[in-house]
Amino acid sequence: MSASSTTAGSRGGVVSVASREVTRAEVEEFLYREAQLLDEWRLDEWLTLIEPGGRLEVPTTDWAGWDATTAGYFVADDYELIQARVKRLKSRKAHAENPHSRTHRMVSNVLLLEAGAETVWISANFIIHRYRDNGAYTYVGRYEHVLKVDPDGLRFRLRRAVPVMESMDPGARLSFIL
């Protein structure tokens, strides 16, 4: 089910998970810090935000809620592939990102959708501007993340970026972390 169809959720931006409260402010802070790490290409630090066993997903633009075991995706990484992706992107031989794209991320409309036993399901909107080779590309979409709630912070169990564009524009590849 897609998050956009869910109307239930937190009241006042607070949910209870595993005997502690998670606030929208905490989730916003987490997403802003993540955006900063990605924009600054601090990928090793970014990787620590993913729980071992976590997943990274980007569905295709025709996505109608299919999961990555039943339909084509742009990205359907398990944890090993996330690690391989980070290792690749740090290499000078990742030609598509050497030199790195300049990216600039705006994250907003953060909602706490549903609390689980040890997770919180959140959504947020994003706009990412990417610049490379005198080209400018805009990626517009929605995050639908499942965050593991630790006593002292949050980590991604599922990090899903759902593009809302009808297709990837000319030159708008997904060689970076969306």
Place this chain on the structure above:
Amino acid sequence: MAQQTPVRPLGATGDGAMIDEDWEALRFRVHRSAYRDPEVFRTEIDRIWNHTWLYLGHETEIPKAGDFKTRTLGGRPLIFCRDAGGEVRAFFNACTHRGTVLCRHSEGNTKFFQCFYHAWAFSNSGELAALPGDDAYPDDPAFRASMALRQVPRLQIHEGFVFVAFDADVPDLLTHLGPAAHYMSLTAKIGEHGMTTLPGVQLYSVKGNWKLAVENAMDGYHFAPTHNTFVGYLRETGFAVTDDDQYAYDLGGGHGLLVLTGHNGRIGMVWEPRFGDEEKTRTVAKRRELEARLGPELAAEVADASRILFVFPNLLLFDLEALTIRQLEPVAADRTDVRAWQFVEVGEPESVRALRIKTMVSFVGPGGLATPDDIEAYEAVQRGITATADSADPAHDWSDMSRGMANEKQGNQGRSIDEGAMRSFWRRWAEKVGAGTSVAGDPPAGTPAAGPATGGAGK
């Protein structure tokens, strides 16, 4: 130094040729205006896309009566649908009244396509079904018949792959496909219960000429340097990529084939560590199933080797770790839209389906660990070839595809890491668009093999 013959000085061919083939100098080059010039692009649309079979889609994309997809092919908006009687059809997506785009949805299921503008409606087999205010039109069935939805002149299906032609006078599809038909059939035989496309279509666009995408797929030479990080990833999973003893085949008609045995395993057929232990056991059983159903020889041909098949001009069939159908849609000289479908076995276990999707998109597609570097290559070529355009020294405005010509001249099978498959594509291209070709020296005598000997890949 493998080259025995002195290399001739570079220079213009003098007769305006776009392909310069020299079997004494062992040089093959393509004039870079072929990727760049809007006039060349218009000629391609006119002489290739308007007069050749084109891959439209797979019939499993529209499994039920009334299912439809809309899709632009060669710049023409089309409706690809299955009519009420179950027949696959292709219509121009324009109302016969004033030309309004008739169906503005990308997919769905319908009995009728109704134009919003004046409410004319057409059945999914094309008849004009509603003509509001028809008292003011001729009271004659011939009038309604003349306003039926325009069908694409030719449509034929091979192994579920639906092709159309905008020219009624093209030869039969199987004639066009030639030996390529066999390789499509091999892929279609993988699944005990058939093969199907999945939803979740990768739609993306590259800032490069469509022929760069064709070259890239037929070019094993780029694999090791371009995909250095992917090869490194495979090495860490316990698989060593090799380019040894792998070959490229000219299938005629501009179609080409790479047969690869050292690049990857094949889910269900050739195990590699990345696929996991459960899949190792299943591979043994699946191979037995293939042999029982197809016989040992055909089973080996289906299963042992990976294949990248190019069907001129717009279909790439990647039969590798898993399968992807890729369609190329030229938009401008410097822009190509790409559509890619996962192609899977009907009825396979959920865990295998999941492995297939994960594995394939980790390699192929704009979010994979490899394709972005291919896209980088097309786009860097498209930008780079402006450097030599219209310069005072025309000698440098050429791209070189000579690799392996000495070997080819000796009558040996071209290797996957040579550029022979690209050369045969370009010869066919030149023939279709009427581009000048300059040939010096004696081309190799004899007909090259249209594919590996039956029962396995390479020799």
